[in-house]
Amino acid sequence: MTPEEKKAFEAELYSWVGKEIIPPTPGLDLVNEPMIRQWAEVLGDENPVYTDRAYAEASSKGGIVAPASMLWIWSMRGYPMAFAAQQDLSKVDGQVRLHRWITEQGLTGVLGTNCDQEYHQELRPGDTVIANMVVKSISEEKATAMGNGYFIETLTTFKNQHDEVVGTMIFRVLRFTPAQAPKPVAESAATENKAPTRIRSVRGHDNAWWWDIVEKQKKLPIQRCKGCQTLRHPPRPFCAECQSGEWDHIESTLEGEVFSFIELHYPEIPGYSYPLVCAVISLDEGTRIVSNIIDCKPEDVKIGKRVKGEILQVDADNIIPQFRLVAN
Numbered sequence: 001m002t003p004e005e006k007k008a009f010e011a012e013l014y015s016w017v018g019k020e021i022i023p024p025t026p027g028l029d030l031v032n033e034p035m036i037r038q039w040a041e042v043l044g045d046e047n048p049v050y051t052d053r054a055y056a057e058a059s060s061k062g063g064i065v066a067p068a069s070m071l072w073i074w075s076m077r078g079y080p081m082a083f084a085a086q087q088d089l090s091k092v093d094g095q096v097r098l099h100r101w102i103t104e105q106g107l108t109g110v111l112g113t114n115c116d117q118e119y120h121q122e123l124r125p126g127d128t129v130i131a132n133m134v135v136k137s138i139s140e141e142k143a144t145a146m147g148n149g150y151f152i153e154t155l156t157t158f159k160n161q162h163d164e165v166v167g168t169m170i171f172r173v174l175r176f177t178p179a180q181a182p183k184p185v186a187e188s189a190a191t192e193n194k195a196p197t198r199i200r201s202v203r204g205h206d207n208a209w210w211w212d213i214v215e216k217q218k219k220l221p222i223q224r225c226k227g228c229q230t231l232r233h234p235p236r237p238f239c240a241e242c243q244s245g246e247w248d249h250i251e252s253t254l255e256g257e258v259f260s261f262i263e264l265h266y267p268e269i270p271g272y273s274y275p276l277v278c279a280v281i282s283l284d285e286g287t288r289i290v291s292n293i294i295d296c297k298p299e300d301v302k303i304g305k306r307v308k309g310e311i312l313q314v315d316a317d318n319i320i321p322q323f324r325l326v327a328n
């Protein structure tokens with residue numbers, strides 16, 4: 001967008017603030033027991049006040065109520081929502097029109113970021129839920145990790161058939177121009193004519209030291225609590241036994257046995273060679289580590305078999321521990 005185009009875009013965008021983009025619309029179904037039961041089942045909510053009439057009638061609720069978190073469900077437009085983008089503009093509501101227009105301006109990214117609901121009244125089977133939606137605010141342009149864009153906040157008010165407010169919802173969505181995405185591994189390898197590499201493990205404040213020793217010294221360190229001497233892996237800031245944050249480390253002999261393993265078949269991931277055995281190794285020091293068992297026939301790997309590890313450069317980007325079977 002040129003500066004002039006952007007000015008025009010923002011003028012149009014901000015003109016939506018305060019507009020009612022969904023007029024008061026009754027839900028497709030009345031609040032009903034089958035939908036309540038399915039919701040409670042899916043979420044694993046076993047509170048009988050949602051499903052057991054006798055229990056609910058004897059309770060302080062005096063009968064079955066809908067879980068408060070179903071508030072939005074009653075006004076959703078059902079399966080056709082999935083095709084809103086293909087519907088005739090004259091037939092769609094303001095919300096769909098607004099978002100279609102933003103997409104046409106090149107802000108193709110959509111990310112729901114916040115949803116705050118307030119519940120004012122219980123909903124019961126037989127109630128009608130009537131929802132309307134207003135654009136509450138639109139932020140100035142923000143730079144985010146996803147790309148540059150605008151936060152759009154809507155306020156939805158839910159009323160019942162007696163015109164009483166049963167709840168409200170503020171929903172915040174980021175509409176953005178996607179930042180240049182990194183090329184997929186396979187594609188970048190093809191274009192740069194370089195062998196694909198494994199995904200590099202994430203280094204952070206609590207484990208960078210561990211990777212440093214593995215990569216530079218070709219050793220396998222195991223973190224040890226200074227308070228109670230308990231070993232732990234993977235690295236983390238506190239001891240689960242005594243909560244001490246003080247620690248040092250010992251060097252593993254890289255000897256141990258197979259605690260558990262699987263052979264990975266599908267999908268084949270670029271950068272790995274197959275057959276590929278992934279195993280949990282019990283190190284003789286007393287901790288476990290997830291690694292590969294290499295240079296073996298997968299059928300020879302058995303729980304309890306002895307293994308010996310080595311720090312290996314497996315590709316251009318990765319130096320990691322790998323294990324081999326040794327004779328029992």
Ligand SMILES: [Zn+2]
Nearest residue numbers: 225228239242
């Ligand atoms: Zn400890």
